[in-house]
Every structure is written in C-alpha cells, then in structure tokens.
Amino acid sequence: MRKSMKKLIALTLACLMLATLFVGCGKKDDGGSSGGDTIKLGWMGSLTGDQAAYGTCESQTLKMMVEDLNANGGLLGKQVELICYDTKGDAQEAVNVAKRLCAQDQVCAIIGPNASGQCIAIQSVLDQYKISDMSTVATNEKVTMQDGQLKEYNFRVCFLDPQQGKIAGSFVYDNLGFDKAAILYDVNDDYALGLKDNFVKVFESKGGTIVAEEGYTAGDTDFTAQLTKIKEAQPQIIFTPIFYQDFIMIHKQARTLGIEVPMLGGDGCASEVLFDAADAVDGSYVINHVSLVDPAGDAFRKEYAEKYNGAKMELNGYMAHDAFLLWCAAVEKAGSDDPQAIADAYSQVEVEGMAGKIKISAEDHNPVGKSGCVERIDGKNKTYVFETYIAAD
C-alpha cells in the first residue's frame, strides 16, 4: 500500500515536471472566431524571457486589431484568425515555432519575431514553405539580405541597425555637441555590434573620439569593473546599444559609481519598464522608430489601455500595428490568402502607419526612407520627451 502510494506520488510529480516543460512553449490563442473559412495569420515572439514585454505588447496589439477587423466584417469577406506562439526569445525555439505555424497551422503569412537573431534563424523554414514573414523590430542588416542575396520571404517594417548607429552618431556630435563618447555593449550580440560599428564610423568621421570601448556578455549583471574604467576615461556620453534590462542595471550601477553623464540607447532600450528605475535613467536618451508621445497615436494608445487594464503601449505595438496594416493591404491586393501572392504584394502596397508612410522596397525588402526619432527620458515625470527627428541617410 505504502509503496503504491509512493509510486503514485512519483508519477504525479513526473507528470507535473513534464507539464511545466510544456507550459510556456505552447501558448495558443485564437484572436478571432475560428470557423472553417478563415484567413490564418501567424505571430511569433517573446512572451517569456528578457524581451517578454516586447512580445506581449505585439501579440496583444495584434489581437486587438484582429478583433476590430473581424467586428467590421473581416478581410475579403472572411474572418481573420490569429495564431500566436512564444519563441522564449530563443532562435532555436523560433525555428520550431515557425515550422509549427507553416506546417501545422498553415498560416498565410507571419508577423514577428521581435529580434533579429530569431528572424535570421527562421529564413530556411520560410523558404521551404514559401510563406512570408514581416518582422516588426528586427533591425539587423542580415534579416532581409545576406551577402548581397535577397531573402525572398523575409520582410521588415522598421529601419536597420546601421541607420540607428548613424542616427546616434549624428545626434551625439551634431545635436548634443559632444566629441568624447564611451561605448558599453554586449560583445556577443549581433544587434549591439551592428549599432556600435556604425556609431563609431559616423561619430569618428565627424571628428569625435571614442575614449573607452568596453564589452560584456549576455547574462552578466555586474558592470562595475567596466564602468569604473569608463569613468576614468571621462566621456561626455555613454553609447549603450543594448536591451532595456541591461540599460537599467548599467544606469543603476553607473549612478552608484558617481557617473552622472547621460547614456544613449537604441530602440532596444525604449521601454516603459525604464521608469521602474526612473531616477537612475533620468536625462538619458533613446533612439526610437516612432515617438511614443506623439499625439497622433493617442486613440490607439487609449484603446489598448482600455482593453488591457491600463497597460502601456510599447514601441513594438506600433510596429506590429504597421506590420498588420501592411499585411491587410497585401491580402487585399493579392485578392486571396495565397502565401506567395501575399509575399509578392508586400512590395506593391503603401500604407499610412504609426511610423509614417510605409512602402517596402522590392530590392531589399526594407521600408523606404525612414527616419528615426530621439527621445530624452524624463525620470521625474516618468515620460519620454521628444527631442528630434533625424534622417538616417
């Protein structure tokens, strides 16, 4: 009796462990009504992990927009069904999820994922199934082009890393008038490298000096050694092409070490989460695709907040919004939910999105002529202050 009890307990525990393994990798949500004749749209991105805030905002925005669209009669007279999967911020997981969306769910197109590494990883799956992906904030060059070769099914709605690096370089030298900058970045991250290289190129060509260049690897939480070295070099600003969580930790530790100069981050830093450490990040800058305080987005932000218990709109929501508009236009242009026709239609449509007019180039699958905006973080009022728009080229 006692033995069988033990076995039962062991079995239950084993099941529980197995269950937790599966929780998180398969969050499937139906955005619209699921009938027989629907248009299936896939989304993938980080719902857990370091970039969870981004992915959650993207998927929630899409759900909201799909519901609105379906309430207004859907697309081509059909209801749209949204299928969302978590990539856990992992490239390998992204490949698995892409396979599932293409082979099992047979979606007509994919939106996401929210990081370059994952977008680059899923290319072979997209090519195999001939299903297009419209990336939201993947800013790495290699997402749509590699070695001069166009990736047929990879598209993006945002600007590229080189452009962000250039924007940063111009902003620091021209707008702030600084000529001494330090850099602190994740040496293993493609995104950080892309931004850093282009920042250095532009900043030095204008006459600026990089007084310190320090690196770290993902997962590090103590930056005091590097920051102490940076402090010694006395820069006027620290360029940090990283993600928001590291941005917060680096700010906290820098302020503790008595470093009072501002920092400048890329779009990976622009998050409402920054205000958790409002005092530390006060006065620093972030580059963004759109201004998060632009009045043009008021109605959109309000609808989102009402639907999701006052949740704040992240940049990713804007980009998901624009990607969704492009997809709708492409489906209408194609006149069907044929994946190939949609992929072809992407470069033929033009939409008025949150981040301005968007037209995808047929040559490189990137949006044509987008500029970026720089915002200053106002820690006291927990808000961003619009600084300036800077054209990338």
Place this chain on the structure above:
Amino acid sequence: MGIEYFLQQLVNGICLGGMYALMSVGYSLVYSIMNFSNFAHGGVIMVGAYVGYFALTALNVPFLPAFLLCGVGSGLLAVIIERLVYSPLRKRHAPSLYFIISAMGASIFLENFVIATIDGTPRNYPPIFDNRINIGGISLGVDSLLMIVVSAVALLILMFIIQKTKVGLAIRACSYSEKASTLMGINGDLVIFIIFLMGGVLAGFAGMLYGMRFIVKPTIGQVTNKSFVAAVFGGLGSLPGAIVGSVLLGIMEIFVASFNSNLRDLFVYGLLILVLVIKPSGLMGKVVEDKA
C-alpha cells in the same frame, strides 16, 4: 589610472565577493554534511528574490519585514525540497550522483515553475537604498554596503551557531561522519533539517539583496554558478573557505574584467578547472579523501 582607480575596483570586487559569499555558504553548508553540491540552492535564491519583490510591491511592507519574509520563505522552500527530493534518496542510501542530478532537476523545476505561475518577465525592485557614500573619491552604493554588512553579520551568526552551540556541535560531528554521529545518538534528520533551514534563510537574504542591486528573473539561479565556483575555490564544505574564496574571487574577477571584460568568465571557470585539477580541496577545504 591612479590609486583611486585601483581602490575603486577593489571596492567593486569586495562588493561582488560579498554577494558571492552569501550565496556560496549555502553550497558549503550542505556539502559539509551531505557530500553533494546542492544546485537547487540557486532556485531557492531566485524564489527569495521574488518573495522580496512581491512583499515590497504587492503587499507594500517596509524593507525589514520584507527581508525577513524572504528568509522565512526561502528557508521553508529549502526544507520542503529536502523533504520531498533528498530525504527519499537518503533513506535509500543513494550515491551522491543521484543527489546532484535531483538537485539540478529541482533547480530547473523551480525556474519553470516560476515561469509558469508568475511569468518570465524580468522585474525591477522599487528603489530603496539608491544613494551612495563617497569616501575620498571612491563611491560605494548603500545597497552594496548593506550587502557586505548583511553577509558579514549573517555569516558571523552562522559561525557562532556552528562553533559555540550544541546544535553546531551536532552539525560538526555529522560533517565528519553522519553514520557514526547517528550511532552516538545525534538525530541526523534534525541536523540536516537545520542545515537546509539555515542555508535557505541565507539564500532568501541573498536573493533579496541580489534583486535590489540587479534584477529579478527566473534565471537568477544560474548566476549562482559563480558563487559555486567560489565555494569550490575556497574549499567545498568549509564555511571560512567559502567566504574567503568568494571575496577573493570577486576581487580577481573585477580586476580581470577591468583588464579585459571578455576574459571574465574564461578566468572564473578556468580557475574552477585549475582548482579541481591541482588542489581539489580548495584554499581551506578538508582533504578530499576525508570528504568524498
């Protein structure tokens, strides 16, 4: 690069080492009695960080009660893990490899349990001790200082318990030979219970201090890998060794990172291998044949 720079890096190293110390003592405590590396310790620290976070944000309690709550929460969790996972293995006299594997399982279980029940989003503690102290150009965060003070006080209390009390005597006896001690009338189960309770309470404190200074997320447990290295470096099973090893490792790590940050982890894990190859008993550990 003056003396000020050098001292600042030294202070950075001591702060980092202080945190490692609080974490590595848990590893050493368990190892000293049970002869295995309790990798679930990282998970317990992580849960402690979450307890503190929710105590401060959701329950709105002040720092001190939240801090104590972390100790209680993590202490209980450590004891529960011992009862559910290790106790059955102990009853069967399973080899220590089984313990290590179960410990890893428990650690991954805790990580995924938090992801499944709360979520994977990293969280930031509300600012509590954000000001800093300046001594002659050297800056020291109040949170770092607190970490060192708490580490020192907690470790002193722990050493007192182990060296001066009857319970401590039992613990020391068991660390030599659990079998013989049990034969002499010492309640081995109780000693192990106390070991896990003490290790867990320290883990809770460490978790909250870590969360305050850095971040709260389900993968914090992996950060404790370095404190495990510190424990090995100092000599697994030896409390003073864990403390000395932690502080030294913290200082060395900072100086290596200030030389070239890419070499940081290479150095730490290289040191782990080097210690295991050349002097497995670490700085202050007992002779391996005695312990393993």
